Amino acid sequence: MTAPQVVVHRDKELMARAAAARLITRIVDAQAARGSASVVLTGGRNGNGLLAALAESPARDAVDWSRLDLWWGDERFLPTGDPERNATQAREALLDAVPLDPARVHPMPASDGTYTGDADAAAAAYATELATAAAQETASPPAGAGGGGVPAFDVLLLGVGPDTHVASLFPELPAVRETERTVVGVHGAPKPPPTRISLTLPAIRAAREVWLLAAGEDKARAVAIALSGAGEVQTPAAGARGQSRTLWLLDRAAAAELPRDLYPPSSP
Ligand SMILES: O=C(O)[C@H](O)[C@@H](O)[C@H](O)[C@H](O)COP(=O)(O)O
DSSP states (O other), rough: OOOEEEEEEESSSHHHHHHHHHHHHHHHHHHHHSSEEEEOOOHHHHHHHHHHHHEEEEGGGGGGGGGGGEEEEEEOOOOOOOOSSSHHHHHHHTTSSSSOOGBBBOOOOOSSGTTOOOOEEEEEEEHHHHHHHHHHOHHHHHHHHTTOOOOOOOOEEEEOTTTOOBBBBTSSSHHHHSSSSSSSEEOOSSSSSOOOOEEOOOHHEEEEEEEEHHHSGGHHHHHHHHHTTOOTTOOOGGOOOSSSSSEEEEEEETTTTOOGGSOOTTTT
């Protein structure tokens, strides 16, 4: 696992545009190297801001959208098409506008249909879907990926909550303590809705690159704590690390409380 690197942008709009450009490059590179790429999406304003910026970028045509696998790091356990579902918001921000292969788009199950009302069963089904994809992966996973039943995602995106949650891993709740399963049902989440599905820290840490996005002064304390050596049970964002890269993409306001030695020298 890698030590975090920090990049600070002037404001959240620029952060979204720069992150979108960075993601396009990463996808194009992965497709050139391995034929396809895989990205794990996050909910929240910053993740959706990145997708919206990507939709507006002329460079988006450099991506072969038909050879991109999309997964989700977490989902609000709500009915199909609910406007509060992370998948619905991602579709509106970007996915409906690009020629993806529907077979490669893997939303987490909704609260209606097969897993009605059973977030734990829905989580188990998603874990199986991930394990199947991992088994089919032709390229070798990066060293140390652990083979924990998830593909070696190229980029895994995470928003960061003011309480330092990432995906739906909230401080002290059972999901953040999970060491075996790759996907779990989350109950009693402090951010609505209370019932969610989430990748666990071991699944997140199988990704090649983990990018954490945070903007705004209400995130400044969370960012500073997570980057100052806090424990992952109390500070889930501190446990989100990638195999080859861990990147914190911040705006100036979210970086405001970083200790000086963590603040990158060339930042605005
Ligand atoms: O379902 C969700 O809400 C998310 O996946 C959650 O983890 C989100 O990313 C953070 O709460 C940050 O959200 P913002 O980017 O909106 O601050």
